[in-house]
Amino acid sequence: MAKEFRTLLTEIKLPYELAYGATWTKFFEGMKEKKIYGTKCSRCGRILVPARTFCPRCFVDTDEWVEVSPQGTVLTWSYANYRYFGMPMDPPFISALIKLDGSDVGFLHIVAGFDLDDFEVVRQTVKTGMRVKAVWEDERKGHIMDIRHFEPL
Template identity: 35%
Template sequence: MSEKPGEGAQDPNAPVTMLLTPVRLDYTVVAGHHLSQYLQGFAQKRILGARCEGCNKVLLPPRGACPTCGIPTAGIVEVQDQGTLTTYCVISIPFGNMPFKPPYIAGAVLLDGADIPIFHLIRGIEPSEVRMGMRLKAIWKDEAELGPTLESIRWFEPSGEPDADYETFKEHL
């Protein structure tokens, strides 16, 4: 038997050592009850969370049960489209499908009324000026462009309010 790679394939008695199998998978994800409500909310310029009566936290995106308390959430609540930047990163390295030319900022925004931050693009401020605790507001797409997606918010940008005190968001990092 030959030791050269590939030649074994021509010997009908050689053991099979490799099999190339192209795979294609088409699938549909069903968002489920709570996540569907969350996504549909964006089409109406509303951001929806779910409150847990055990710990009183508002989960965002909403879930049917609180992962901390292990009990069903009490119901859907609307949170504000403004909040506090808890953490962020500056993207400086180009890659495919970038939303903007680098450098640009992505950050975790703790919306007023929510206990879990959402991740989104931050604009309207230079990367050298961005900081934890900045107050931000959502910049929504035009009414006709709204849809059941987080992309209904173009990005967040500074609201002009004074920075939030670290004590107010340190539990949400």
């Protein structure tokens, strides 16, 4: 049996105030109105969701705003069934990359609206390529969780 040595229990708590800037402020104001905004790159033509100030590939400003559909196609998913300290979502939940209609990249959110505790139900229900739509919260605060989840169409 290895000798046990002392440990120090300690904690660091730090408050942060993160600036959204103009682009993300507009995106989250849109969420309050049940609108999902992307921005279009004038060079490569891709519509990026969430909206970006600039195209990460072309490095040009994306000044054209486009409202994309609240419906889309699941590109990939995973069933999260473990917990870490401070996890913002309660497991089990299904993370998914969703290509919203009218956009060109994957939008990360969750898929729900059925029995998540029964994994067999999950496996039967969730497929890559399945169609989903956003389910909005009644009271929206301009936050990513204004979309409660995406549910199967």
